[in-house]
Amino acid sequence: MVDDNSCAALYRTHEQVEVAIRVLQAAEFDIRKISIVGKSYHCEEHLIGFYKIDDRVSFWGAQGAFWGGMCGAAFFWMPGLGPVVLAGPLVATLVGALEGDMAVGGLSALGVALYSIDIPKDSIIRYEAALNSDQYLIIVHGTQREVERVYEVLVVSESTDVAIHLS
């Protein structure tokens, strides 16, 4: 179960995502409350896989070893989006939405997962479009105070957009 308030940020490259995660860690935010979504593009040219060492899940793809230390990770092929990699508590939400056969008009499975954490539809459509253009989405879950603090950290990073979604 994740907090339904969230701070969502878009990044153009996975290096920018890694920097943002490190900054959040340095600011002592709980990494277990952070989710990342990104497309795993160029999959014909690179080895893709997951591995788990010492209870830390890592993803190996075009970006190299990445997203280690997140709680939960998954790889899905989604209609309209293609290969998508997720890490963090959003994975459980997505799987829950899939298992519960949840449907929200016009939204993909990822969209349904985002909708179930109270991100509104019009924002979801833009986030999916950004993911389609190979951007990355970081979502930090928490109380209103926590997500407001996260916003202050992420807004000065190299994000293209940062927003607070209050449930």
Next chain:
Amino acid sequence: MKPESPFYADSLQCLKASSLFNQLDTAALAGILKRGRRETWKHRRLLPMEEIWQRFHILLSGRVRLSRCNPESGRMITLFLHGSGDGFCLFSLLDGQPHDVMLEPLDDVTLLSMPMYEARQWIEEHPDFNRTLLPYIGQQMSTLANLAADLALHDTETRLARLILRHIDETSSAHIEPTLINDLSHESLAEMIGSVRVVVNRQLQHWKQEGIVDAHRGYLMVEKLNELAQRAERRLVSLPDNVPVIPTQ
């Protein structure tokens, strides 16, 4: 909000369409967007003013109502209903104080939010903005004055008629759909005129039988504007300037 944000163009467009900001040039609007934090609030999230009065908010989409509630009786009165392009927490912007009101989004809303000190700083940097801000504040005060006068002077039928007339587009022709209030529940309409759901429901049914309105769940359409204006005029000294008075045939 950053210019490279996928939400930037739509937000700028919304400000350009707003009666509060449409006199400003693009550079000034960009200054607002730069200072603003994009937030979304879920439908029906209740926000006490003490949580938000230190920030100024501009609605980009959806509706928010500001209301007061009697915690003992549970009765509520809506003071303001804001739509896209409106700014709120205006009184706190002016006096730097919290006010005893509750905010409630009637839809999933998107808004720009900025600390009060930044909003004040922006206004200081753009003194021309006062030319639209002052009439906007005057309009808000007039809304409160109308509400107080309605509650003190008129019966429920008149208050409901006047509420609907305040939300119709004067330029529309035969069948007129009110803006902002057209899909509100009868309970929400009642809370805007200091009444209760059953009374509003009974009145709308009565008007429906007379062919004055077409009202059913989540839908309200004025069929006979003349008749409705007559109901609103009853025992009225004057109508607000923006309400057309149409002579009866």
